Amino acid sequence: MAIKLENIGIAVRDLEAAIAFFTDLGLTLLGRDTVCGEWTDTAVGLDGNHAHIAMLETPGGSARLELFQYLHPDPIETEPTRPNEIGMHRIAFSVDNIDDALVIAAKHGCHPLRGVATYQDVYKLTYVRGPSDIIVMLAQELQRV
Template structure:
């Protein structure tokens, strides 16, 4: 059986404050590659939500391989929920490889974000941590460790 070609386009995350989320992710090194406000019948149909109206921003990683779409609802009003916990089923987190985890954590701290517990080392392969980003988004940062 021949498989259909498929490519991950982006991961989309609803945020409470689009500008704060953009500031956080661009400080970590992503670049805004587009912004728009979307609404209308096509948006209602695609999303499955009547009256869908949102501000969106598309961000891209420096290597051009990863994209993150952030969106803030204008209508209907966004529904506040409890932040996702690491063991809950469903959309979980967004993860980034970084060259220097300490520098990335300094950047996150400027946005009021800190590790949930601390920075761990996994089998001398990665230093990694989870932190709560803007709008409660779980963000994983991982720095590869060079071996001998």
């Protein structure tokens, strides 16, 4: 059986803010839609499912990110995810320059959880709290392994 990762889906509070954050980081907005009806109820498993969605893609098309802003059922606020919690944890991006990426993130009010670390002189990396409290890992490769 052939398999490939289609996309990562994330529910957000503010679709416009999330789109702005991820496009500023370098993703491309592929399209937007509003989805509802029996097919979405069936696919998602929520009665009355109604959401605004946006599909974004990384440069080169290697990965896609689908963002949802739910209209119905009402979005459920939860505590922000912590790095050691079980379940969906974070989304990670390789960047050419972590300092530039952090400047972009800061324009959106998104800052490192603690700071920038260096892993074995191979990566500089950090976790930032992104839009809707999504944990976003930014990693800059320092040398080829």
